[in-house]
Amino acid sequence: MTDSIDAEGPRKPQPADALHREVDLPGCEPKPATEDTRAPALLREIMDHPNYRQADEDPAFLHRADMRGTRLMLDYQKAEALLAEHGVAHAIVVFGSTRIPEPEVAAERLAALEAEAARAPDDADLAQRLRIARRVHDKSRFYEIARDLGRLVGEAEGPHGNRLVVVTGGGPGMMEAANRGAHEAGARTVGLNIMLPQEQFPNPYVTPGLCFRFHYFALRKLHFLLHARALVVFPGGFGTLDELFETLTLIQTRKIRPLPVVLVGEAYWRRVFDVDFLLDEGVIDPEDRELFWYAETADEIWQDIRRWYVSAGRDITAPGPDCA
Template structure:
């Protein structure tokens, strides 16, 4: 028994312990009902007895989608804030665009296979595609160099400006890799897919997130974005590009620089001049993006854009808000 307070008034209760446990802290004993212990174990083993936030089967039900959407947003938002991530340069590009030495080896292997089977049309097709991918492998090195530039500049901005990618291979790996090589933190926003996937190894571990929903992942790409740098890529790359251009066109977000790397590729993949001629977009919409060819040109263009806009690249802390 605790000693009484000299004033005669009761002492504060212990935060977790009791002197005498409550009746519900012990199951009904078998001495009172021999079936009671087994019945209690059955109740406690039932799926519905699991506390709600630990019940993954319940959280995965269709009617819990709104809760999952909130969690998908809030986990990344909370941890990005805790890590002081205020501003980002978002880099997108093809996952199939690899390092030059790797694509060169793939070309050599297919050339050897073709020499053994010169009539095989499938090998010939794969070789032609792989040669084109090898030609585009220069973009891996450009993205890597750009990541190093941003990573080196991060220290000048109070460790607040980071490279953000989808966290996958190819161009995204290259951008994360360059920032990593510069000793900077770098963010990867992975997405859960039906098949297994892995983040690239150059994302900062505490800044790699995996999303359930594409919509929430896209939101986090743009909340802190100070520029979008888009390298040659496929459907996913085009999706992020067009979504960003639409949001800027409609002023749902404040305009940011949108730079397409590799004019030759992009003019064929996306003919904006044709859209202007057809009257489906305005000339000012065509001017929402431009082309660049080197890492330094990309960085210089971003800085020049902010100078012309009269806005600081890093600005005050906090995510970019809708106007």
């Protein structure tokens, strides 16, 4: 015998509500004190314990030594996902000293030290600080060169271009100058900050939403090179040298595809880095000497980069990363 059905067929259930039930599941209410007077206190102790926190909301757990792999993954994934979301594909990466300010600031600092030194002509420490201030003031011209370069890159892609952007470490000095030039051109510009024991503020010219803070230097370096179409290196210290030599090593060993590496300020770099000595000593090959060159102006830097890509038969905005 078959069940009777109406003309419209058997009744079919309606979709369940996405959030609410008609009858709550067991456990939606805590065990009441009427059943056990100890229950509320015991429950509070359980729920207040740090281990009860959901894993992605538990900073103490995420910072354990055995969670380093997860932190490395997050350091990589957050910036990569958001850069892609914003349409950022390729970068002109700019490095240089955080200690070289814009010329006006350098001039003010120098004038203040000169006045102080005049009042204490026998102070050897002050005399040394004055000598350094004069050299920093002389190098402050590079701030304007980096600023001009940022503007040239920004203008090349138009006011809303994202496929080729200026990327820096997001700090002051030379990085600020490059971000500033791109910002003034109306272009988006990226900063990859690093978390340090002392707070490091990003410079104000990075595009909001495109400034990322990394825990690991290694992952920050990876993001620079994943998107780099050229590396432009202004005078700098340990951090600048670290990025420069690592990039040259990766190109030398072909762990990444060759890309333009431009050292700005030949007089400075020839004292810091005697590549001809390395060549004469036999610790690098002649072809390694050709992995970089010097430039002095923003126009020269930008034209050299563009010429390099023409000579290489490559498109500076071709899709795909240049490092694995």
